[in-house]
Amino acid sequence: MKAAYIKQTGPPEVIIYGELPRPQLGASECLVQVAAVDVNPIDVYIRAGMVPAKLNFRYIIGRDLAGTVIETGPKVKQFKTGDRVWVTGQGVGERQGTFSEFAAVDERWLHPTPSAVSDDEMVALSLVAITAHLGLVRDAQLRAGEILFINGGSGGVGSSVVQIAKRLGSKVITTAGSDEKVERCLKMGADHALNYKTQAVDAEIKKLAPEGVNVWWETLREPNFERVIPLLAMRGRMIVMAGRDARPAFPVGAFYTKDCSIHGFAMFNATAEEQHAAALDISAWAAEGKLRVPIDRVMPLSKAAEAHRLQEESTVKRQASLSGKIILNP
Ligand SMILES: NC(=O)c1ccc[n+]([C@@H]2O[C@H](COP(=O)([O-])OP(=O)(O)OC[C@H]3O[C@@H](n4cnc5c(N)ncnc54)[C@H](OP(=O)(O)O)[C@@H]3O)[C@@H](O)[C@H]2O)c1
Numbered sequence: 210m211k212a213a214y215i216k217q218t219g220p221p222e223v224i225i226y227g228e229l230p231r232p233q234l235g236a237s238e239c240l241v242q243v244a245a246v247d248v249n250p251i252d253v254y255i256r257a258g259m260v261p262a263k264l265n266f267r268y269i270i271g272r273d274l275a276g277t278v279i280e281t282g283p284k285v286k287q288f289k290t291g292d293r294v295w296v297t298g299q300g301v302g303e304r305q306g307t308f309s310e311f312a313a314v315d316e317r318w319l320h321p322t323p324s325a326v327s328d329d330e331m332v333a334l335s336l337v338a339i340t341a342h343l344g345l346v347r348d349a350q351l352r353a354g355e356i357l358f359i360n361g362g363s364g365g366v367g368s369s370v371v372q373i374a375k376r377l378g379s380k381v382i383t384t385a386g387s388d389e390k391v392e393r394c395l396k397m398g399a400d401h402a403l404n405y406k407t408q409a410v411d412a413e414i415k416k417l418a419p420e421g422v423n424v425w426w427e428t429l430r431e432p433n434f435e436r437v438i439p440l441l442a443m444r445g446r447m448i449v450m451a452g453r454d455a456r457p458a459f460p461v462g463a464f465y466t467k468d469c470s471i472h473g474f475a476m477f478n479a480t481a482e483e484q485h486a487a488a489l490d491i492s493a494w495a496a497e498g499k500l501r502v503p504i505d506r507v508m509p510l511s512k513a514a515e516a517h518r519l520q521e522e523s524t525v526k527r528q529a530s531l532s533g534k535i536i537l538n539p
Contacts, residue, residue, distance in 0.1 A: 212309035218258030353378025503533030
């Protein structure tokens with residue numbers, strides 16, 4: 210089969226596109242013919258060696274896929290040949306990644322794809338929507354009527370947070386880096402979207418949430434607690450999920466005297482059961498056409514190195530800004 214893999218970490222050019230043997234099928238695994246994969250910031254960090262990860266070289270890159278089951282192991286109970294499925298969180302520990310024509314995936318990680326949703330749309334949602342759901346529902350326990358602020362509503366995670374928070378009945382304030390992206394956040398359901406390059410965001414937040422923000426979702430890798438904590442409401446919750454090397458100052462008094470809490474999490478720690486609980490809602494909302502993540506471009510899998518270069522320029526180097534997910538088709 211064709212696959213995109215690495216034999217060592219390094220710049221995007223270490224990605225090899227070539228022939229590898231099809232994976233062996235384990236007893237509880239499904240062999241999936243991959244229709245679509247996507248690129249996440251974490252893929253860049255791992256390929257570049259920016260985060261410590263135990264990789265089994267040669268290592269097939271990629272976390273997510275959408276495709277069709279073409280064979281099942283003898284212990285598989287939930288899926289049969291012909292089922293359309295999606296998955297996230299592959300390429301961790303012993304598991305190889307997803308950037309290949311075929312992937313063997315344990316059935317406990319697989320979710321059914323609704324017929325109304327394309328493979329490209331489903332894979333675009335996979336990691337980012339599960340992340341948004343875990344943070345909003347499991348961790349912050351966002352309630353109807355609460356005010357949520359999401360810093361970066363135009364990104365992969367951010368666009369999922371905006372839409373899921375609206376489904377949960379909250380008032381959503383967000384930011385984006387251009388007027389066009391602001392417009393798109395409003396179309397996705399945000400009540401207020403601010404251009405962080407041209408508007409005084411904090412002054413606007415104070416006007417829109419005079420009692421403070423109930424939940425603040427930070428997507429930036431440099432969380433600024435001195436800025437955020439004064440803008441939180443009593444019992445406000447903050448979600449932190451990026452910035453491994455960040456060491457920001459922390460105003461302790463302003464935090465505990467308002468009974469605030471901070472929730473940090475990494476989606477790849479979620480159990481299969483936690484992922485399934487999130488995936489049920491995500492698939493249902495996607496089937497209703499109520500949850501979509503913007504797609505910047507679709508490329509062939511053979512362009513995996515170029516896709517990584519584009520994602521790196523946007524996420525790490527901030528030299529260019531993507532307008533959604535990069536999808537690749539084998
Ligand atoms: N912990 C976890 O489980 C988990 C899961 C998924 C992702 N992550 C991490 O979360 C981060 C975001 O991921 P993503 O996939 O959403 O990335 P992304 O699609 O690249 O989105 C980045 C967002 O940040 C915004 N942004 C950039 N500079 C900004 C600034 N100065 N002020 C405000 N907003 C700014 C961008 O806005 P514009 O494009 O409009 O400028 C965009 O909305 C990454 O670091 C990723 O590794 C963590």
